[in-house]
Amino acid sequence: MGGFVLKRILQAIFVLLVVTLFVSYAVRLSGDPALMLSQGAGSVTEQDLQNIRAGLGLDRPFLVQYADFVRGIVVGDFGRSFMGGTPVRGLIADALPATLALAFVSLLLSVLVSVPLGIHAAVNKGRGVDQVIRIVSLVGLSFPNFWLAIMLVLLLSVTLQLLPPSGWDGPLSLVMPALTMAIILSATNVRLVRTAMLETLSSQYITVARSKGLAERAVLYKHALRNCAIPLITYIGLQFGNLIGGIVVVEKVFNWPGLGTLAFDAISGRDYPVLQGTVTVLALVIVAVNLLVDLAYGLVDPRIRSK
Amino acid sequence: MQPAVLPTAAAPQGRAFQWRSLEFIAGALLTGLMVLLVLLSVWIFPDRGSTMDLAARLSPPFAQWAHALGTDPLGRDVLARVLVGGRISLMVGLLSTLGASLLGITIGLVAGYYRGVWDTILMRCVDVQLALPFILIALTFISILGGGLGNIIVFMIISQWVQFARLVRGLVLSVREREYVQAARAFGVRDLSMVRHHILPNVIGPVIILVTLNVANNILLESSLTFLGLGVDPLIPSWGGMLADGRTYMQTAWWVSVFPGVAIMLTVLGLNLLGDWLRDRLDPTGKL
Amino acid sequence: AGTLNVALHQDPGNWDPIATFLVSWGAVGSQVFDGLIIRTPDMKLVPGLATKWEFTDKNTKLRFTLRPNVKFHDGEPFDAEAVKFTFDRLLGEEGKKGPQQSNYTSIDKVVVVNPMTVDFILKSPDPVLLTKLAGYGAMIVPPKYIKEKGSQFFGMNPVGTGPFKFSEYKPKIALALERNPNYWGGAPKVDNLNYRFIAEPATQAAELQAGRIDVANQIPLSMVETLKKDSKLAVLSMDGPVALALRYNTQRGIMKDKEVRKALTMAVDRDAIIKTILLGNAKPIASFQGVLSFGNDPSMKPLPFNPAQAQAMLKKAGVKPGTSIQLDFRGPDSNFREVAQAVAGYLQAVGITVSLKPYETNVLLNDIIPNGKTGEMWQNQWGGWTFDYDNTAYAMYYTKQRWNPFDDDAKLNALLHTQRNTWDQAARKQTLHEIARYVADQALEMPLYSLNTVYGLNKRAKNLDLPADGRFRFVNATVE
Amino acid sequence: MPAVHPAPLNAAPQAAGPLLSVRSLAVEFPVPGGRLRAVDGLSFDVSAGRTLAIVGESGSGKSVTSQAIMRLTDYSGGEIVDGQILFNSPVSGPQDLRLASEEAMRSIRGNEIAMIFQEPMTSLNPVFTIGNQIAETLVLHQHMTAAQARAQALSLLELVRLPDAGRLLDAYPHTLSGGMRQRAMIAMALACKPALLIADEPTTALDVTIQAQILNIIRELQRELQTAVMFITHDMGVVAQMADDVVVMWRGRQVEQGPVDRIFHHPQHPYTRALLAAVPKLGSQAGLALPRRMPLVVLEDGQLREVGTEQVQDTVDASAPLLSVDQLTTRFDVAHNLLGRATHRVHAVEAVSFEIYPGETLALVGESGSGKSTIGKTLQQLVQATSGTVRFEGKELAGMHAQDRQRLRQEIQYIFQDPYASLDPRKTVGFSIAEPIRTHRLLDDPRAVQKRVAELLECVGLRPEHAQRYPHEFSGGQRQRICIARALSCNPRLVIADESVSALDVSVQAQIIDLMMELQAQRGLSYLFITHDMAVVEKISHRVAVMYLGQIVEIGSRQDIFERPQHPYTRKLLAAVPVAEPGHRIDSRLIQGEIPSPMRKVGHGPEILRLVEVNPGHRVAQAAVA
Ligand SMILES: Nc1ncnc2c1ncn2[C@@H]1O[C@H](COP(=O)(O)OP(=O)(O)OP(=O)(O)O)[C@@H](O)[C@H]1O
Numbered sequence A: 001m002g003g004f005v006l007k008r009i010l011q012a013i014f015v016l017l018v019v020t021l022f023v024s025y026a027v028r029l030s031g032d033p034a035l036m037l038s039q040g041a042g043s044v045t046e047q048d049l050q051n052i053r054a055g056l057g058l059d060r061p062f063l064v065q066y067a068d069f070v071r072g073i074v075v076g077d078f079g080r081s082f083m084g085g086t087p088v089r090g091l092i093a094d095a096l097p098a099t100l101a102l103a104f105v106s107l108l109l110s111v112l113v114s115v116p117l118g119i120h121a122a123v124n125k126g127r128g129v130d131q132v133i134r135i136v137s138l139v140g141l142s143f144p145n146f147w148l149a150i151m152l153v154l155l156l157s158v159t160l161q162l163l164p165p166s167g168w169d170g171p172l173s174l175v176m177p178a179l180t181m182a183i184i185l186s187a188t189n190v191r192l193v194r195t196a197m198l199e200t201l202s203s204q205y206i207t208v209a210r211s212k213g214l215a216e217r218a219v220l221y222k223h224a225l226r227n228c229a230i231p232l233i234t235y236i237g238l239q240f241g242n243l244i245g246g247i248v249v250v251e252k253v254f255n256w257p258g259l260g261t262l263a264f265d266a267i268s269g270r271d272y273p274v275l276q277g278t279v280t281v282l283a284l285v286i287v288a289v290n291l292l293v294d295l296a297y298g299l300v301d302p303r304i305r306s307k
Numbered sequence B: 001m002q003p004a005v006l007p008t009a010a011a012p013q014g015r016a017f018q019w020r021s022l023e024f025i026a027g028a029l030l031t032g033l034m035v036l037l038v039l040l041s042v043w044i045f046p047d048r049g050s051t052m053d054l055a056a057r058l059s060p061p062f063a064q065w066a067h068a069l070g071t072d073p074l075g076r077d078v079l080a081r082v083l084v085g086g087r088i089s090l091m092v093g094l095l096s097t098l099g100a101s102l103l104g105i106t107i108g109l110v111a112g113y114y115r116g117v118w119d120t121i122l123m124r125c126v127d128v129q130l131a132l133p134f135i136l137i138a139l140t141f142i143s144i145l146g147g148g149l150g151n152i153i154v155f156m157i158i159s160q161w162v163q164f165a166r167l168v169r170g171l172v173l174s175v176r177e178r179e180y181v182q183a184a185r186a187f188g189v190r191d192l193s194m195v196r197h198h199i200l201p202n203v204i205g206p207v208i209i210l211v212t213l214n215v216a217n218n219i220l221l222e223s224s225l226t227f228l229g230l231g232v233d234p235l236i237p238s239w240g241g242m243l244a245d246g247r248t249y250m251q252t253a254w255w256v257s258v259f260p261g262v263a264i265m266l267t268v269l270g271l272n273l274l275g276d277w278l279r280d281r282l283d284p285t286g287k288l
Numbered sequence C: 001a002g003t004l005n006v007a008l009h010q011d012p013g014n015w016d017p018i019a020t021f022l023v024s025w026g027a028v029g030s031q032v033f034d035g036l037i038i039r040t041p042d043m044k045l046v047p048g049l050a051t052k053w054e055f056t057d058k059n060t061k062l063r064f065t066l067r068p069n070v071k072f073h074d075g076e077p078f079d080a081e082a083v084k085f086t087f088d089r090l091l092g093e094e095g096k097k098g099p100q101q102s103n104y105t106s107i108d109k110v111v112v113v114n115p116m117t118v119d120f121i122l123k124s125p126d127p128v129l130l131t132k133l134a135g136y137g138a139m140i141v142p143p144k145y146i147k148e149k150g151s152q153f154f155g156m157n158p159v160g161t162g163p164f165k166f167s168e169y170k171p172k173i174a175l176a177l178e179r180n181p182n183y184w185g186g187a188p189k190v191d192n193l194n195y196r197f198i199a200e201p202a203t204q205a206a207e208l209q210a211g212r213i214d215v216a217n218q219i220p221l222s223m224v225e226t227l228k229k230d231s232k233l234a235v236l237s238m239d240g241p242v243a244l245a246l247r248y249n250t251q252r253g254i255m256k257d258k259e260v261r262k263a264l265t266m267a268v269d270r271d272a273i274i275k276t277i278l279l280g281n282a283k284p285i286a287s288f289q290g291v292l293s294f295g296n297d298p299s300m301k302p303l304p305f306n307p308a309q310a311q312a313m314l315k316k317a318g319v320k321p322g323t324s325i326q327l328d329f330r331g332p333d334s335n336f337r338e339v340a341q342a343v344a345g346y347l348q349a350v351g352i353t354v355s356l357k358p359y360e361t362n363v364l365l366n367d368i369i370p371n372g373k374t375g376e377m378w379q380n381q382w383g384g385w386t387f388d389y390d391n392t393a394y395a396m397y398y399t400k401q402r403w404n405p406f407d408d409d410a411k412l413n414a415l416l417h418t419q420r421n422t423w424d425q426a427a428r429k430q431t432l433h434e435i436a437r438y439v440a441d442q443a444l445e446m447p448l449y450s451l452n453t454v455y456g457l458n459k460r461a462k463n464l465d466l467p468a469d470g471r472f473r474f475v476n477a478t479v480e
Numbered sequence D: 001m002p003a004v005h006p007a008p009l010n011a012a013p014q015a016a017g018p019l020l021s022v023r024s025l026a027v028e029f030p031v032p033g034g035r036l037r038a039v040d041g042l043s044f045d046v047s048a049g050r051t052l053a054i055v056g057e058s059g060s061g062k063s064v065t066s067q068a069i070m071r072l073t074d075y076s077g078g079e080i081v082d083g084q085i086l087f088n089s090p091v092s093g094p095q096d097l098r099l100a101s102e103e104a105m106r107s108i109r110g111n112e113i114a115m116i117f118q119e120p121m122t123s124l125n126p127v128f129t130i131g132n133q134i135a136e137t138l139v140l141h142q143h144m145t146a147a148q149a150r151a152q153a154l155s156l157l158e159l160v161r162l163p164d165a166g167r168l169l170d171a172y173p174h175t176l177s178g179g180m181r182q183r184a185m186i187a188m189a190l191a192c193k194p195a196l197l198i199a200d201e202p203t204t205a206l207d208v209t210i211q212a213q214i215l216n217i218i219r220e221l222q223r224e225l226q227t228a229v230m231f232i233t234h235d236m237g238v239v240a241q242m243a244d245d246v247v248v249m250w251r252g253r254q255v256e257q258g259p260v261d262r263i264f265h266h267p268q269h270p271y272t273r274a275l276l277a278a279v280p281k282l283g284s285q286a287g288l289a290l291p292r293r294m295p296l297v298v299l300e301d302g303q304l305r306e307v308g309t310e311q312v313q314d315t316v317d318a319s320a321p322l323l324s325v326d327q328l329t330t331r332f333d334v335a336h337n338l339l340g341r342a343t344h345r346v347h348a349v350e351a352v353s354f355e356i357y358p359g360e361t362l363a364l365v366g367e368s369g370s371g372k373s374t375i376g377k378t379l380q381q382l383v384q385a386t387s388g389t390v391r392f393e394g395k396e397l398a399g400m401h402a403q404d405r406q407r408l409r410q411e412i413q414y415i416f417q418d419p420y421a422s423l424d425p426r427k428t429v430g431f432s433i434a435e436p437i438r439t440h441r442l443l444d445d446p447r448a449v450q451k452r453v454a455e456l457l458e459c460v461g462l463r464p465e466h467a468q469r470y471p472h473e474f475s476g477g478q479r480q481r482i483c484i485a486r487a488l489s490c491n492p493r494l495v496i497a498d499e500s501v502s503a504l505d506v507s508v509q510a511q512i513i514d515l516m517m518e519l520q521a522q523r524g525l526s527y528l529f530i531t532h533d534m535a536v537v538e539k540i541s542h543r544v545a546v547m548y549l550g551q552i553v554e555i556g557s558r559q560d561i562f563e564r565p566q567h568p569y570t571r572k573l574l575a576a577v578p579v580a581e582p583g584h585r586i587d588s589r590l591i592q593g594e595i596p597s598p599m600r601k602v603g604h605g606p607e608i609l610r611l612v613e614v615n616p617g618h619r620v621a622q623a624a625v626a
């Protein structure tokens, strides 16, 4: 195991290099920050642009810039934003907790809701409960996340005035964004749990567990659930990754100061240092999550571990 | 040496069985109906919902025959646009899901089945893909190749295969250690046939679910692209685009965004019913 | 007393006046800093840190008499050295890195005459100079503070002479200002200003509805009616600096023909678009500028909406029905998405098929347009903060300018040049009118409308003196 | 169908009446094309302190009956369509379990009625440790704390004589041998000291010494707690030893029942007679050098008939070995330090050498957990050998081309110990049986394949239409036969049969063995026959190898082993074989003693035993000889 983790860390470094290299290169393809920064100026000469570029250190060859960035990362210096010179590390340090909080709470909420619902649907397969659960869970998939988000805002903030419609101050602010994400995540999770459950419930050892007189709850949540945990864990891992990096739209609606928005703004502002820094952190988190998922496979299924 | 099977005549059919066929009928009907309406929409609405009437903008639904589902901010008929819009949405949703799932399943199978180097390489690719911000890929991809329909589908495949790959790989890792797989290996079943007959059928359940859900996801992904300004021509109606356009009207004109959402829901419901039915068909043990 | 809560759509990230061109900077910067000249909400130039000014030496020298007894927030006195320092910085190495320097290139140098007098030595005429001196880059900054702490620090912890002091800044999230009791113009009435950065217009509206902000600087037009119905809220819609047009790619296909371009303009009912889609929050324009702009000619009328004539003109020009053209626009701009679709609808009616191509805003602005990669038409949107047609027209029509990838018109160049090199405002106005007419005659664009500046307000906030250009100065504001 | 009417059973010792009394029970399953009545009109009583044995044909509904009593058929798609299951609960009073609420059933299951399932491999949850699965019941029904339950689980594992009980608490099922899993199942069932114990073939995977020990334990428990035991088995020796009363089932019905003596000595129904006639008796072949095929007693139209004639199985071609195994060693790492280095290993197979000649049957017997299955899996390239060489027809396995290996996979067939786990649950058994044929392209025409599958099914006593069914729709013995059919489908030259006839009733077993011997005679097939059933070994093997703790302790001709056993373990094994004669008891002294463990610290390998030849071809571990 120790060796396995060590190997994965080496691979992670490789992944980080590839990702940051790609991102640094791609973002440089997609636009020139000097043009952006000078956009409002009356008339701009090529000389002005070059001055701006030189000021940002963009006049050097790409690989030199990249090497510089990597060197910075190694010593923990993420550079400064093109948009105003804010230290990138500070921006990330501010955004990361918000993102992690949202990701954790949404996932937790979703798991807490979808596991029982999915199991319930599986056990009552074909009956009314199952149909209702299946149809309701689809709502989260039929409307885009911003749509759900705006609906929640209209209902809970504007009409009922229960929750703050946006921002990041205190646990109350977390409710709606987490709810939005949880509704969406649950749509998939409920159905995954249901299916995986159906595959497991017919196993002999489930009959055996029942023969021991275990409460149905123990049979389902202990014996069956763990046996169908692999698709769930896989998917939750993926969802975590998505939540960390990809929920820009929801973050925007709730004005949630997360990494997704940071990355998004950095992309649209061609703010290379912020983007590179954010992506590095994203990649780190995702690599870590995938490592955890792989380790979890062995935990939930000892047969995988023994190889 | 067997007790004989009794004739069926009086034997009542199991409840599960009834539901299963009902599931199929409902699923096929719903999907079929959506597809049919969408296909026929061009004949029903020869203008393809493009006739504008700024004077009649945002008229509410169920008020007049001409615009049964109301009109949008440009005074176009919502019903016509929902039906015509299905053509793009269904095509994008189905094709991109098809592509992504085929790619992802294949990669997941290879990685999970062979493990070792293949697994390492493919799963690191997954890591890379997951760590790249969706918008950046969208932006680079679409701004380099242009935002045509084909490109959007390709882009969706690129951004969606990962989940299939990882899901399938996880399941394969577990299934390949089962004794029946070893048994098959023992009498020399070749890899391809092993995967086809023993691995795939035993991992396919969750995958089917993901596939049916992914159709919805990809239809909606288009609306996220629109939200970010990377979508297709807004003159070509699509469910995702309509949802994105309707988002500022949610307090004033709910129908603009609700009906495309309902259309997505019905389609996805139909597909899911079919998916569940298929899953049940493939799982002989599930006759609870 | 009390706290005023303001929503801004963006965080400029740096509060150094020379580092930015963003409106959202102005919304904060104008509270913290003063220029020598201040522009009032009704567009008048009034004394700021300078009490008076005059041009001498054939307009090559501009002398300012400074306001005495003004102190920066940190106690540092304001004097001629501070002015010199500010402009040396803006025009020197430091300024090179930012976008503001290019606005002030007509200034050769600043000379200290005595502690309360400075001379600006000019190297070329700049008729808009005074307006620009009321602009972002010309905000007076504290020399000692910057020298001690460095620009980097200054950018995060700005110190000015303005009515409000910087107190806390959470990048991308919020910003707090507090009252400057010693403000030379009289201390503001509210104690605190709380800015929150909220990018989504719909979210700003929701926050307004929830009563958590008092001023929203971007609300979706579709929400205007809803907000107006709320007894606690108000909506303020006023002439603004932003003009929109569809520029024609005069190098491409049918667009090479001037008559065709005119026909297209006439085929689109711009008034209807303003009335319905924009709910009246815009004004029709005949040239690429709003009514507040210096150089706007009220007597100039837009081409009329006349589809029949347009069709006839197209036919005459040999344009076949069904000819298709492409319109490039900023994809995320949900408002313009509708406008573009409406335009396409009108053009369809005269037999021109339009395909709409959304672009990510920055790709459009920094690649497609400057490099001339557009379709037949493209969304041209411009918020000239100087409210002077010079700035706009020069950027739009002068050869090889970034916004002019297609045309090279010697006559237009000459006109632009002339007006830019004259101090005589009356003559300049004449020339600007001429330019506008010439552009309209050449049909370089389809002028659409000038967009109103729309604010959403909570009625508990009073005397906000909201300006059209978004540069808030809440000196007189009160909250209940 | 001449069903004997249920005569009242012997009066129970207590006046209270029977603990369980089943009245005209009928269970049905929906199957394609109709409903299958798996159990029909079954009635019997079990009283406290007594043992009822249910014997009968494979697939006759024994397991279904036991599941119906626990009402587990509710979950497996079955339906109790008729009858009563009267349970006189010591806790909650008499009640009809058929009508009991789910709630009531839960407090009875595992607590008052416990069950040992037939197939231990698939009955243990693969993702929980053995200890966890045992402790669970204790926490639930006995309200123990986790620590108490763990301690109790440990003593239960020791009770069922598992070696290394402490380690096994934290081991996962897949690392246990078949017999070890079965003992874990038994420990689980005994945990709460139930009033009624239903044991469905509880000792099929156990060697006779451990079987004897387990039977002893059940008897002890019964004596102590007046437990009623329902014992389902096909081993008439075990029946004779354990049962007070016997129910004989045939085709879903009970054909005969009565006290054990009467059934054994005065069987009424022809099926019972056929069954008893088929019981292999240890020592019946004494003095014969070669195994022989005996005539089969079959039941036809209610009449017993003998078919076939006695034939000597003189099939061995001793010129060159087909398979030779030299110093084969297979170890499993079971504990690791922080750096991922192994600290403890299970020495499953240690320096094992033997040969198999064409046409020969080598029986591999030995203690449960001694490495027999591991040898089988190693030979079939499913488990990586740690060292040693395996040669097939003189060619070394390790150096073979992929193509040769592939051919080997046709010529050597391994029949897994657990048939259920080794059948793909999503494929019809027809598909599974046909798969080797298709894999090795033995037949091209799909119709020919289908025909072959039908033939094979008939060969093993199933019907062609069974090809359409899925594995979960069969009984344990039926699945075992499916696996045999699958192994035979690709014309192998060597079959490794791992406990392949253990779940078959003796009459079917006799048919299958006859089939295997016939194939040997016809095609010169070789068998490596792994089994615990010494009587079967005597009946079919040419040579016998006895394993103990991963090593062969004695190997020799059948006569050598059965008539001149040298090693003490061999002797113990032979002494422990139950005799199909009521009243006969095993000498309990034979079955005492230490439980050895194959797990060792790295660097502390076991002593490699040296075999010395005491007779030509008869070799015994040195220590025993000295
Ligand atoms: N789930 C099921 N679906 C359909 N048929 C079933 C099912 N379970 C059992 N059967 C059928 O019921 C009959 C009785 O099975 P059962 O398992 O009780 O046999 P058994 O007497 O225990 O046999 P064995 O000794 O081989 O274990 C068999 O013919 C079997 O095919």
Ligand SMILES: Nc1ncnc2c1ncn2[C@@H]1O[C@H](COP(=O)(O)OP(=O)(O)OP(=O)(O)O)[C@@H](O)[C@H]1O
Pocket: A306, D174, D175, D176, D177, D178, D179, D180, D205, D206, D207, D332, D333, D334, D346, D347, D348, D367, D368, D369, D370, D371, D372, D373, D374, D375, D417, D598
């Ligand atoms: N994958 C594994 N990991 C660790 N230990 C294992 C593994 N497989 C088998 N063992 C151990 O190897 C030993 C031999 O197991 P094997 O299955 O060969 O026994 P067996 O002789 O077939 O016993 P039985 O007659 O009970 O089936 C046992 O102690 C078992 O626990």
Ligand SMILES: [Mg+2]
Pocket: D062, D063, D064, D118, D200, D475, D476, D477
């Ligand atoms: Mg059975």
Ligand SMILES: [Mg+2]
Pocket: D177, D178, D179, D372, D373, D374, D417, D498
């Ligand atoms: Mg074994």
